[in-house]
Amino acid sequence: MPLASPLESLGVLDAAATAARLPWSALADEIAALLQDSTVVVPQRGVLPLAQGGSLFVMPATDRTVAMAKLITFTPGNAGTGRPSIQGDVVVFDIATGERRLVLDGPTVTARRTAAVSLLAARHLARVPHGPLLIVGAGVQGLAHAEAFIHGLGVREVWIASRSSASAEALAAQVRALGAQVRVVADADAAVPHCPLIATCTTASTVALHALPRPDAFVTAVGAFTPTMAELAPGLCQHVARHGGIVVDTSDALHEAGDLLQAGLDVAALPTLGDVVCSHGTAATVRHTGPVLFKSCGWAGWDLAAARLALRHASQAPAAMKPLTATSA
Template sequence: MLFAPSSAPSGVLDAAATAARLPWSDLADEIAALLKDPTVVVPQRAVLPLAQGGSLFVMPATDQSVAMTKLITFTPGNAGTGRPSIQGDVVVFDIATGERRLVLDGPTVTARRTAAVSLLAARHLAQVPQGPLLIVGAGVQGLAHAEAFIHGLGVREVWIASRSSASAQALAAQVRDLGVDVQVVADADAAVPHCPLIATCTTASALVLSAPPRPDAFLAAVGAFTPAMAELAPALCQHVARHGRILVDTSDALHEAGDLLQAGLDVAALPTLGEMVRSPGAAAPERRSGPVLFKSCGWAGWDLAAARLALRRASPAPAATAHWADPSA
């Protein structure tokens, strides 16, 4: 990788510098620690509809020493244009002094914390953590989940399915550079019987997976985060509810988990990741009782975990402002 000085002001990190502060396993550990921290306060995020079908997300959170807000735009119309669908920043403050400590790249934080949350859930619930892994969707989240599961679980084989053959091939090249075997498949459903790990990482504009997962499967669904969005067919969700277990990232999924809501499931009755992390013994028997669906909708607490880790990993100014090729570009 090539290094060059960054022109960003001190404390303002570009995508690559943000990623460097958030290694996969450490970020998953930080998320687990945050879920056990009673000082964490996370108000419900505000979502402001924008013209042209976009949204502005305002996501604050705090603990006893750090306050942060993520401000991002989600612009579905950018798909296929070369412009990212998610743009924005995470602004981090010191509570004691009120000082702004960091500005992190919002899309990078979003990608890494989302995949790290999936990694944390898989650590607890995946029956075959080494894979193979099926990635459905060849965008930023597809790459992030491939990296997280390769580095965090030891996955050595990745299958990729995408509506865009060119995007699938581009992601395959990036994942292959991580030193694992990769194959591109035209039909995600046909790959399901071969893959005990699955991550659906699309913009959820249409259903992308219908085949019921195998009995030992762990499926992380991260692309849908409104009631109108869904990646998974209702019958798939209902199958897992009957034969395995469904968890959600937080109780906010009651209003946001389109996959589950459209399947007619009682989301309020489902356990959360926090409940599992705080009572790990309760999850152990479930590892042997059918497929697991982990539904992730997003939460500002995950961004706070990233902010806490980034602050702890602060390095001297010259290193902190170094720049190198963004692996999610």
């Protein structure tokens, strides 16, 4: 076993160490367990607008033994600069002692828990879980969803569409390294008829997908998480509402699901992922024919699930994972 870095020995994990403690299937399982845990408390996240169009997100959550807070900056102006749009940390505390146990890399947690939530939804709702998978958007979430669906669903063919051909080719190389066949396409809408799995992972500044999904399609949309953002055309959302089913990640989507709100849909009436998981995929409002759209906006509960899983992994590696002390902050 490689020696831990000085920071890792104090419980501060970089991106690679954070990812290693959040394997895809185990993280999806942990999210499902959290949705059935009555001790989980998740306040509505705070969003503080920043100068130059950025935002600071403050996302706390707790269960009976663990408390965590995620502090994340979202900086759209970083697109194309080489700097990440999402930066920050997840701080994990032991409730019994008050000790900080871990500091996880925030963007890594965000990427992995978001894709793992999509994986969990696909496990319950996708009718053709082996794909092919169409990924719209070739950034961090595009890679995370490729990894999650390849490792968690057995997808072996991935189609990639991006406004940037260079980004698409870079993602294609990463996906090929995972053992999947890859096709880069210039037009996402033209690929829709060929792909029963679709993940839209764009920055959601403009609509990225207009084509109506095939009747057996599962679409997960993760790029828009405010009322003013949308990556799916209103007509697409309305079509799925009429002919298939729409599931949102949590009830917070009532205020955040820009794709659905801009389509004029009654978001409050839609089932949540918790409804689906707790009913074992038989939520009455999810049709068993027609396409399914899973709309993900983000929730601190997903970060709490990641913190719980990472903490269990940490307890299995005591030499590298000593708790942080007050003097090490």
